[in-house]
Amino acid sequence: MPKYEEIAGILRGRISDGTYPVNSMLPIQADLAKEFGVSRMTVKKAVELLAIEGLVFSKQGNGTKILNSSFWNKEDSKFRLNNYNGLTYDLKDDPRTLTSRIIEFSVEFPSKEIAERLQIELAAPVYKIIRLRLLDGKPYALEHTYMPCDLVPGLDDAVLLTSIYDYLWHRLGLKFAGSYRHITAEKPDSYDKDYLDCQKEDPVLQVEQVVYLENGRPIEYSRSRNRFDTRGYSLLDVKNN
Amino acid sequence: MPKYEEIAGILRGRISDGTYPVNSMLPIQADLAKEFGVSRMTVKKAVELLAIEGLVFSKQGNGTKILNSSFWNKEDSKFRLNNYNGLTYDLKDDPRTLTSRIIEFSVEFPSKEIAERLQIELAAPVYKIIRLRLLDGKPYALEHTYMPCDLVPGLDDAVLLTSIYDYLWHRLGLKFAGSYRHITAEKPDSYDKDYLDCQKEDPVLQVEQVVYLENGRPIEYSRSRNRFDTRGYSLLDVKNN
DNA sequence: CAGTGGTCTAGACCACCAG
């Protein structure tokens, strides 16, 4: 672990235990550098990490202030729109039980839209997966997923019933570079009515997503459709200029 | 402007004009440092900026690759969920005309929930503002906004009819440190039906938002309610480890 | 193995802010 992450961790601890109280000023970077026996640039990188998390705010000429971050660091910290790694990951510390039910699992040629999203030819087959995710047995989200077959060998029911991301990450050693998401509200379609128990007037919160690998290739296009009354997404946006 | 931003701009130009083609490798940082007559750390900061924008991807041991970013750098680049600065800003390059209509503008004591969000006392008065935003005369979004009166002197109809953010920024010299957002899908309420022309079964996309000043004080709590068929939000999420 | 980006240093100067 790099020094700046280690230092960030120490500072994080001092903020949460009140050593550095809310609304007070962090010691100046030069002093912190002396304390930890590192250069000031290393301290600055550590402080930048805390700023990204919304714990502190640095202003040129006037030091670094400890912010009251209690509001966004509570239960809501799950379901962060940035750093999303799939439902399984989001809910790994949740007491509730997440299960999956396979609605459809097939192979087909991509539509024009999906081929464009996945940056593949129309002749390149894709997996089509529809999974219902249940929380304590109650319908939670319906996921329509498309993945290029050549990138994901060996996909089967057993994988779909646990976590696709785990399979990609641990079994295939694939690494994600990032993703693009688009959030909309939608009217329920027949799938939503059948599997999410949506009534005609129940909205659906949809997250459309393309996930990219480190080599730049898209590995997944998916639409996650959520019951409006069980889920929202949150986001912390920090200015840095 | 710092050198690293200037260099980032030059590199950005070379990527978009094809000097550095998609899927090729960026010259190594040492060479770029030599070319621009700066140290390698400065080049690295420039490349980091491009990585955050999703233009390139750097991997230790293997150089920096130019990504195909055409997909998320097109029209969709408006309505970015990160770096949101109000509708006026989002639509400033849009050919359509944005107008506002004041539905309600009053002063009141905050409810318990709003006082908590704004981190103020129950006895501290707040502005309550409901504005209908129209695009080319058609209902677009309905914004319910609460702001502490003591932070925003002189708010009046003229300001509400143009851009509140402009007023805060240019007239009052207030600077934002960041914001926290929560996105949900909702059923339409009576306001939505009256002003957004929502039918009973039309979903509403709601963005709940708290905006913070540099001193850590919240200056705004708002709920922006959007017609489901006119708006979505997008987000680019880049991994950095 | 050679070559890349990631980290880190020990300085330096500067822009900015409060007093």
Add this chain to the structure above:
DNA sequence: TGGTGGTCTAGACCACTGG
């Protein structure tokens, strides 16, 4: 004006990748 964080340097070593 004094003190802060922001930037920048000219090096160095290391971790990691691919061939």
